Amino acid sequence: MDGPIVRIVPDELHIQDSSFYDTLFPKAGRVDKYDWMANRFSSDLAAFTTPSAHVHMIRRKALNPFFSRQRILEFEHVVREKVDILIEHIDQYRKTAQPFTLSRGFMALGGDVIMQYCFSLNYNHLNSKDFETTFHEPFVAISAAGLLSLQFPIIPKILLSLPESLIEKMEPAYALLFRLQSDMRKQISKLLESPKGSSSASAEESKNPSVFSELINDPELPPSEIKLRRLQDEAQVVVAAGITTVGWALSVGAFHIINQPEIYGRLRRELESAIPDPDQELSWSDLEKLPYLTGCIKEAIRLSYPVASRNPRLLSKPLVYKDWVIPPRTPVSMTIADISDDEEIFTEHDKFKPERWIGYPKARDGSPLDRYFVCFQKGTRSCVGTK
Ligand code: HEM
Structure with a gap:
């Protein structure tokens, strides 16, 4: 197994060449996903899992x-508001010199923010004792089950036919997932039953209408797209895609910043000079202009390797890679971690170096470094x- 193209399973090629990423994941044109992978998380009707580029476009347009x-x-x-709750808890741990697991706090934060945004529901994971309750365990359980389901598609079908109480005994982490699914079902059913154009009671309680209360009223979505099962799949994927990625990236960032005094000091100095009075908050629009903070993010x-699996795509046109021409609709994959770890692009790739992003940095091939930020x-x- 040598060279940049490897046939990793009988019908799929994998390419390891960072400069080819833009070609396999183009901004326009028909890009299908591999239907073999669609149902591994038991949510095949979400935009994320949809194989057909055409159907994906309809679903994605509604989400954008x-x-x-x-x-x-x-x-x-x-x-x-949610970040303030997290900070208050951290302050309590500090005052009482109690250890706690920061990554759990970040998972709780991600869960509470996303559930509020999508459903106007407050799960209040941030106030669970020692951040004991988060979506981390159920989503890890789904990911692990997903690997098995990919090879044995019968497994999710069998699991779904078993009583929930039995599955919870086999894998207790699923209890929270079932609660989440049941809440989503109830919430979406309520929205579907409310007259078109009106918002649900729970959305009214919130200062912000929720994603799904509005999605259901999208006049451009065909009726077949506004069905309970389809919206439930969409909700589950949006929630899963948002929580673990953000929670883990925050944890990895905090780990490197806390453990490297130089980085901590430089970040602190940048923030102190941008926010001389800690009672005067800086908006996100101002924060994102801070170069070192941006580098840290x-x-x-x-380095959090948010999506670690390979991502196969099927293009409708022949793919030309060096001397090879790959026939249309051949599943071809690349893996984000291969690019993030490419030493030719990110020297000392395993080191947390925020300064590598400052100014307008270029990769060795002369292209902007941002071209290779493919996370x-x-x-x-x-x-x-x-x-
Ligand atoms: C550090 C943060 C995040 C990273 C690095 C990240 C990364 C990714 C990646 C790599 C994909 C493509 C996966 C694939 O096709 O196999 C993806 C898709 C997606 N992400 Fe994120 N994500 C992050 C945060 C979020 C958040 C906060 C949300 C929403 C609340 C979200 C929602 C989605 C959705 C819905 C998709 C599917 C899009 C589509 O297929 O059209 N992600 N994300």
Whole structure:
């Protein structure tokens, strides 16, 4: 097994060449996913799992407005409220000199923010004792089951036919997942039953309408797309995709910053000079202009390896790679970690080096380093939650 192209399973090729990423994940044109992989998380009707580029486009178009920069900025005050709760708890641990697991705090934060945004529901994981309750365990259990389901697609079907109480005994982490699914079902059913154009009672309670209360009223979505099962799949994927990625990136970033006094000191100095009065908050629009903070965020995401699996794509046109021409619709994959770990691009790739992102850095091949920041993937099927 040598060279940049490897046939990793009988019908799939894998390419290891960072400069080819933009070609396999283009910004336009028909890019299908591999249908063999669609149902491994038992949510085959979500935009993320949809194999067909055409159906994906319909689903993605409906999701995009909720994740625009403007919409996220309007929600900033809620994120701050939740962050303040986390900080209060950390302060208590500090005062009482009690150890605690910071990564659990970040998972709780991610869960509370995303459930509030998507459903106007407050799961209040941030106030569970020692952040005991988070979505971390159920989503890890789903990911592990997903690997098995990929090879044995019968498994999710069998699991889904068993009583929930039995599955909970086999894997207790599923208890929280079932609660989440049941809440989503109830919430979506309530929204579906409410007259078109009106928002649900729970959405009214919130200062912000929720993603799903609006999605259901999207006039451009065909009726077949506004069905309970389909919306439940979408909700589960949005929640799963957002919580563990963000929670883990924050944990990895905090680990490196806390353990390296030089990095901690430089970040602190940048923040202190930008926020001379700690009672005067700086908005996200101002924070994102701070170069060292931005470098820390990018390194945290790069080194958290958010999506570690390979990502096969099927393109409708022949793919030309060096001397090879790959026939249309051949599943071809690349893996984000291969690019994030490419020593030719990120020297000392395993080191947390925020300064590598400062200024307008270039990779050795002369392209902007940002070209190789592929943690959100690229092109038509890249992450919807980048803002
Ligand atoms: C550090 C943060 C995050 C990273 C690094 C990340 C990374 C990714 C990647 C690599 C994909 C493509 C996966 C694939 O196709 O196999 C993806 C898709 C997706 N992400 Fe994220 N994500 C992050 C945060 C979020 C957040 C906060 C949300 C929403 C609350 C979100 C929602 C989604 C959705 C819905 C998709 C599917 C998009 C589609 O197929 O059109 N992600 N993400």
